[in-house]
Amino acid sequence: xxxxxxxxxxxxxxxxxxxxxxxxxxxxxxxxxxxxxxxxxxxxxxxxxxxxxxxxxxxxxxxxxxxxxxxxxxxxxxxxxxxxxxxxxxxxxxxxxxxxxxxxxxxxxxxxxxxxxxxxxxxxxxxxxxxxxxxxxxxxxxxxxxxxxxxxxxxxxxxxxxxxxxxxxxxxxxxxxxxxxxxxxxxxxxxxxxxxxxxxxxxxxxxxxxxxxxxxxxxxxxxxxxxxxxxxxxxxxxxxxxxxxxxxxxxxxxxxxxxxxxxxxxxxxxxxxxxxxxxxxxxxxxxxxxxxxxxxxxxxxxxxxxxxxxxxxxxxxxxxxxxxxxxxxxxxxxxxxxxxxxxxxxxxxxxxxxxxx
Amino acid sequence: xxxxxxxxxxxxxxxxxxxxxxxxxxxxxxxxxxxxxxxxxxxxxxxxxxxxxxxxxxxxxxxxxxxxxxxxxxxxxxxxxxxxxxxxxxxxxxxxxxxxxxxxxxxxxxxxxxxxxxxxxxxxxxxxxxxxxxxxxxxxxxxxxxxxxxxxxxxxxxxxxxxxxxxxxxxxxxxxxxxxxxxxxxxxxxxxxxxxxxxxxxxxxxxxxxxxxxxxxxxxxxxxxxxxxxxxxxxxxxxxxxxxxxxxxxxxxxxxxxxxxxxxxxxxxxxxxxxxxxxxxxxxxxxxxxxxxxxxxxxxxxxxxxxxxxx
Numbered sequence: 001x002x003x004x005x006x007x008x009x010x011x012x013x014x015x016x017x018x019x020x021x022x023x024x025x026x027x028x029x030x031x032x033x034x035x036x037x038x039x040x041x042x043x044x045x046x047x048x049x050x051x052x053x054x055x056x057x058x059x060x061x062x063x064x065x066x067x068x069x070x071x072x073x074x075x076x077x078x079x080x081x082x083x084x085x086x087x088x089x090x091x092x093x094x095x096x097x098x099x100x101x102x103x104x105x106x107x108x109x110x111x112x113x114x115x116x117x118x119x120x121x122x123x124x125x126x127x128x129x130x131x132x133x134x135x136x137x138x139x140x141x142x143x144x145x146x147x148x149x150x151x152x153x154x155x156x157x158x159x160x161x162x163x164x165x166x167x168x169x170x171x172x173x174x175x176x177x178x179x180x181x182x183x184x185x186x187x188x189x190x191x192x193x194x195x196x197x198x199x200x201x202x203x204x205x206x207x208x209x210x211x212x213x214x215x216x217x218x219x220x221x222x223x224x225x226x227x228x229x230x231x232x233x234x235x236x237x238x239x240x241x242x243x244x245x246x247x248x249x250x251x252x253x254x255x256x257x258x259x260x261x262x263x264x265x266x267x268x269x270x271x272x273x274x275x276x277x278x279x280x281x282x283x284x285x286x287x288x289x290x291x292x293x294x295x296x297x298x299x300x301x302x303x304x305x306x307x308x309x310x311x312x313x314x315x316x317x318x319x320x321x322x323x324x325x326x327x328x329x330x331x332x333x334x335x336x337x338x339x340x341x342x343x344x345x346x347x348x349x350x351x352x353x354x355x356x357x
Numbered sequence: 358x359x360x361x362x363x364x365x366x367x368x369x370x371x372x373x374x375x376x377x378x379x380x381x382x383x384x385x386x387x388x389x390x391x392x393x394x395x396x397x398x399x400x401x402x403x404x405x406x407x408x409x410x411x412x413x414x415x416x417x418x419x420x421x422x423x424x425x426x427x428x429x430x431x432x433x434x435x436x437x438x439x440x441x442x443x444x445x446x447x448x449x450x451x452x453x454x455x456x457x458x459x460x461x462x463x464x465x466x467x468x469x470x471x472x473x474x475x476x477x478x479x480x481x482x483x484x485x486x487x488x489x490x491x492x493x494x495x496x497x498x499x500x501x502x503x504x505x506x507x508x509x510x511x512x513x514x515x516x517x518x519x520x521x522x523x524x525x526x527x528x529x530x531x532x533x534x535x536x537x538x539x540x541x542x543x544x545x546x547x548x549x550x551x552x553x554x555x556x557x558x559x560x561x562x563x564x565x566x567x568x569x570x571x572x573x574x575x576x577x578x579x580x581x582x583x584x585x586x587x588x589x590x591x592x593x594x595x596x597x598x599x600x601x602x603x604x605x606x607x608x609x610x611x612x613x614x615x616x617x618x619x620x621x622x623x624x625x626x627x628x629x630x631x632x633x634x635x636x637x638x639x640x641x642x643x644x645x646x647x648x649x650x651x652x653x654x655x656x657x658x659x660x661x662x663x664x665x666x667x668x
Contacts, residue, residue, distance in 0.1 A: 349447050
């Protein structure tokens with residue numbers, strides 16, 4: 001451009017031939033719709049009417065008051081886990097050990113909360129339990145974080161290993177030491193309903209939802225508005241630039257993964273003191289892999305994450321009813337999530353190609 | 358404890374070691390192959406699962422053991438081709454595509470299993486085993502090593518074959534070049550995309566074969582999510598063995614022994630929850646990573662899509 005004043009003559013402006021499409025339509029909505037269509041084909045292939053399935057899911061997950069409340073409660077852990085992944089993915093690090101951190105966080109809260117509520121007033125007892133869960137998540141994130149920071153070992157694999165260990169470790173701990181002697185199922189002591197997080201007035205949704213929304217908004221603000229967030233983002237966009245600027249060292253990588261681990265643990269402890277009240281030895285929802293695509297779809301944007309987590313919850317809650325009613329296993333959600341990821345990556349590829357030409 | 362150390366027990370443990378190690382070795386060799394060319398394949402777990410299902414269904418439908426293994430190989434190669442299309446040709450993010458393939462394969466095989474086998478849970482006849490005359494008579498080791506289905510021996514010999522390819526063939530050199538300096542390979546006139554695609558497809562085929570071995574020969578049954586993390590162990594194996602296929606053999610046998618001990622202790626009725634035992638192989642992996650993590654080196658262009666003229 002030779003125009004010194006920086007003003008482009010009108011004759012050089014690109015022609016306004018196409019109506020501009022908001023970016024989120026191309027790279028968020030289109031992959032979702034395509035995934036639903038492809039999933040519908042899979043349903044048809046196994047002999048289920050896809051339209052009936054989706055209609056049933058919507059009716060059960062969204063249109064009935066009970067279903068809607070269940071959907072909102074189901075969102076709570078997804079939101080906090082999403083915030084954890086935003087911190088890590090935006091910094092270019094892959095905290096895929098998120099499921100393990102969630103499990104350990106929940107177990108810690110499950111072990112502490114029933115005793116703490118006996119010893120002190122409710123508010124500090126629940127607050128301490130939630131925080132302890134976060135700390136447990138941080139500790140569980142430490143080995144992969146250290147390996148990554150010290151030796152550059154790929155954190156994806158070590159994280160997945162820690163998750164696999166956590167599943168068995170939690171079950172073993174519940175069976176061996178934390179078991180409620182009064183129950184037949186191996187599970188921790190149950191937190192009485194009155195000792196859990198209070199409900200939002202007029203609903204059956206606990207205040208964990210408010211907390212989760214605050215966590216997402218807080219993380220969003222931190223990543224976009226603070227110096228620490230800027231460092232994280234520079235690390236994610238260009239590690240070499242971060243090193244040149246003097247902050248790309250092991251400490252930053254460790255803090256990213258530990259913060260992410262803290263939120264992962266917090267998701268577990270909040271779900272325990274809010275919705276579940278106890279941890280069963282067999283509990284392993286594997287939310288992590290469900291949240292990963294949501295976080296990518298949201299382009300690491302906290303506000304978009306809230307909408308997407310809501311939509312996904314509808315799918316899960318409705319899908320759970322459909323599993324018993326229409327005989328479609330819940331594994332179908334995995335298929336949908338896989339399709340979403342593929343179409344998302346495709347959409348990004350196409351958008352990039354268009355930008356280059 | 359007496360019975361734990363008897364000869365028959367040891368023989369059974371070693372046989373179990375070999376049988377559990379083969380899927381890991383096959384999948385890890387495939388992973389090593391594609392990593393060498395610069396593509397990190399996180400989808401191994403999904404490829405193994407799809408291979409397991411394809412192999413099981415084919416053998417059950419009357420395709421025989423070799424037919425089942427062939428189907429498993431083809432299925433893995435198919436997913437590998439998909440991954441090559443997305444990650445190598447189009448340069449999409451390798452981790453996202455890998456996760457997507459794993460999730461998709463886990464979901465689809467679970468749905469198929471639910472539709473076809475969930476009510477009957479059919480079982481395959483045990484794979485016929487051949488005893489090598491003479492060698493199989495050696496106490497303990499003979500039964501463990503020389504009384505197997507022939508595929509098992511092929512699996513044990515495969516690392517040597519891969520070592521030969523890496524050391525003595527142009528293909529091996531091309532692979533290494535595609536992983537370390539793709540621009541140099543491109544400059545010699547050999548397509549980086551073609552080399553890498555071939556590597557990913559071979560990697561997928563090996564993972565599929567490993568899964569097929571699990572279903573058709575090792576267990577004779579398919580259950581959803583049956584690989585249970587074996588694909589990730591294979592990735593770790595490839596990572597730690599770096600570019601040496603023979604280390605994959607050693608490491609694979611070591612982890613195979615972990616898995617076999619897990620089963621043996623469960624069968625032996627030791628009074629610890631099975632959960633404690635189930636996590637041992639993964640604890641072992643983490644311990645190895647912490648102790649030897651600094652040796653885990655990757656090709657310098659690993660994970661980077663190649664575009665001509667771009668640094």
